[in-house]
Amino acid sequence: MSVECFVTGGSGFIGQHLLARLTFSGHKVWVLMRHVSNLETLREQVRQLGGEPSRIHAVQGDLNQQELGLNAADRQRIAAASVVFHLAAQFAWGLPLDQARAVNVDGALTVARLAASQRSRLLMVGGYMLQNIAHLNSIGIDHQRPETTDWPAVYQRVGGYEASKLEAHFAVIRDMQAQQADCTIVHPATVCGHSESGHILAGQPVTELIRGLVTGKLTAIPGSPRHWLPLVSVDYLVALMVAAAFDPAMANQQALALDERTPNLQGLLTHIAGTLQVQAPRHHLPLGLLRWLLKIPGVATHLGTSPESLNFIQTARFDMSQSRELESRYQLKHPDLEITLEKTAQFVRRALMVSPAP
Ligand SMILES: NC(=O)c1ccc[n+]([C@@H]2O[C@H](COP(=O)([O-])OP(=O)(O)OC[C@H]3O[C@@H](n4cnc5c(N)ncnc54)[C@H](OP(=O)(O)O)[C@@H]3O)[C@@H](O)[C@H]2O)c1
The missing domain is CATH 3.90.25 (UDP-galactose 4-epimerase; domain 1)
Structure with a gap:
C-alpha cells in the first residue's frame, strides 16, 4: 500500500537513503527543505541510491522558524502524511547551547506537535547514547525523572550536539504523552556506509x-x-526505521539500530x-x-x-531485545x-x- 510521508532532514546522509527506500516502495514523500532550489539535486542523489525521484516533493521550511516556516498551502499538502519522519538536526562539534537548543530541541518539539496535530505517527531519530543508562547517570540525567535534569550543566559536560539530542528526546516524549499522540523512536549507532555501494557523505x-x-x-x-564504537549500516538502519514507522505495535516504543558484531x-x-x-x-x-x-x-x-x-x-x-523482535517480524538482517x-x-x-x- 502506498501512503504519503513527511520527512525532515531528507537531504542528509540517512535522509537520502530513507527517501530512496520510501519512494522505491511506492510512497509519496514531502521533504522539508531549507533551500527548495536543491530539489532536483536531491532527486538525482536519491535516483542514484535506487529511489524513484518523481515521488519526492519539497516544502520550504526551517526548524529554526516558528511552525517550521511552512506556508498555508504547504501545511495543507503535508496534512495527509501517515508518518512524519524527523531526522533533521544540526550536527557539529562545539555547538553553542542556544543554537543547539533552537534547532535540535525546539525544532524537534515543533515537528512533534505538527505530527500530533494531524494525527500522523511520529518516527523520530534519536541516538544510541540514549540507551546507555550508566552514561546518562554519569552526566547527570536520571532517565526515569528527566525533568529533574540541570540541562545547562549537561551541555557543559558533553557539548551542544549530544546534550541537545538528549534533551530533545525527553522533551518530545513528554509532549507526545501529554497530547496522547503516537511516537516511535529509533536510536542509531554511528552510521557507516551502504553495504553494497559503500555510499556515505563527507562530514559523517x-x-x-x-x-x-x-x-x-x-x-x-x-x-x-x-x-x-558501535556501528550500523545505513541500509539496515533505514529498513528498521521504515518497519518501525508503519508497525502499529511500535507505537510509543523505541528500538536500537546497532550491529552487536561491531x-x-x-x-x-x-x-x-x-x-x-x-x-x-x-x-x-x-x-x-x-x-x-x-x-x-x-x-x-x-x-x-x-x-x-x-x-x-x-x-x-x-539491550537489543526490542530490535530483535522487529528483526524477526520483518526478516531484517544486518x-x-x-x-x-x-x-x-x-x-x-x-x-x-x-x-x-x-
Ligand atoms: N550519522 C550518524 O552517525 C548518526 C548517529 C546517530 C544519530 N544520528 C541522527 O540521525 C539524524 C540524521 O543524521 P544524518 O547523519 O543523516 O545528518 P546530516 O547528514 O548531518 O543531515 C542533517 C539534515 O538536517 C537538515 N537540517 C539541519 N539544520 C536544519 C534546519 N535548521 N532546518 C531544517 N533542516 C535542517 C539538513 O538540511 P540541509 O541540507 O538544509 O543542511 C540535513 O538534511 C540526526 O538527527 C542525527 O542526530 C545520526
Missing part, C-alpha cells in the same frame, strides 16, 4: 575516522581494548587500515589523556576531531559488517581522491 563521523587513517593523523587507538575499536581500525593498505595504529591512548590533549589549542583542529566525539567511544553493551566497512573505506578513499583532505 565514520568518514572522518577513515580520513584520519588515510591522512596518517590517527596514530593511536582511543581508549582501551574494551572500547568500541569489533572493538582496535579491530575496527585494523580492518579499515588493512583495506586501505595504510598503517593501523597499534598503541592505545587512554580517553582521559586524549581528552586533555584535544583541549590544547590547535590539537583538535590538527587531528580533525574534538573531545566531544570521544563520548561515543565506550565499553557499554546494549549485512556483513566487515564487507560493509571495506566498501565504505573504498568509497571514502575514492571521494578523497576527487577532493583531497586539507
Whole structure:
C-alpha cells in the first residue's frame, strides 16, 4: 500500500537513503527543505541510491522558524502524511547551547506537535547514547525523572550536539504523552556506509575516522581494548526505521539500530587500515589523556576531531531485545559488517581522491 510521508532532514546522509527506500516502495514523500532550489539535486542523489525521484516533493521550511516556516498551502499538502519522519538536526562539534537548543530541541518539539496535530505517527531519530543508562547517570540525567535534569550543566559536560539530542528526546516524549499522540523512536549507532555501494557523505563521523587513517593523523587507538564504537549500516538502519514507522505495535516504543558484531575499536581500525593498505595504529591512548590533549589549542583542529566525539567511544553493551523482535517480524538482517566497512573505506578513499583532505 502506498501512503504519503513527511520527512525532515531528507537531504542528509540517512535522509537520502530513507527517501530512496520510501519512494522505491511506492510512497509519496514531502521533504522539508531549507533551500527548495536543491530539489532536483536531491532527486538525482536519491535516483542514484535506487529511489524513484518523481515521488519526492519539497516544502520550504526551517526548524529554526516558528511552525517550521511552512506556508498555508504547504501545511495543507503535508496534512495527509501517515508518518512524519524527523531526522533533521544540526550536527557539529562545539555547538553553542542556544543554537543547539533552537534547532535540535525546539525544532524537534515543533515537528512533534505538527505530527500530533494531524494525527500522523511520529518516527523520530534519536541516538544510541540514549540507551546507555550508566552514561546518562554519569552526566547527570536520571532517565526515569528527566525533568529533574540541570540541562545547562549537561551541555557543559558533553557539548551542544549530544546534550541537545538528549534533551530533545525527553522533551518530545513528554509532549507526545501529554497530547496522547503516537511516537516511535529509533536510536542509531554511528552510521557507516551502504553495504553494497559503500555510499556515505563527507562530514559523517565514520568518514572522518577513515580520513584520519588515510591522512596518517590517527596514530593511536582511543581508549582501551574494551572500547568500541558501535556501528550500523545505513541500509539496515533505514529498513528498521521504515518497519518501525508503519508497525502499529511500535507505537510509543523505541528500538536500537546497532550491529552487536561491531569489533572493538582496535579491530575496527585494523580492518579499515588493512583495506586501505595504510598503517593501523597499534598503541592505545587512554580517553582521559586524549581528552586533555584535544583541549590544547590547535590539537583538535590538527587531528580533525574534538573531545566531544570521544563520548561515543565506550565499553557499554546494549539491550537489543526490542530490535530483535522487529528483526524477526520483518526478516531484517544486518549485512556483513566487515564487507560493509571495506566498501565504505573504498568509497571514502575514492571521494578523497576527487577532493583531497586539507
Ligand atoms: N550519522 C550518524 O552517525 C548518526 C548517529 C546517530 C544519530 N544520528 C541522527 O540521525 C539524524 C540524521 O543524521 P544524518 O547523519 O543523516 O545528518 P546530516 O547528514 O548531518 O543531515 C542533517 C539534515 O538536517 C537538515 N537540517 C539541519 N539544520 C536544519 C534546519 N535548521 N532546518 C531544517 N533542516 C535542517 C539538513 O538540511 P540541509 O541540507 O538544509 O543542511 C540535513 O538534511 C540526526 O538527527 C542525527 O542526530 C545520526
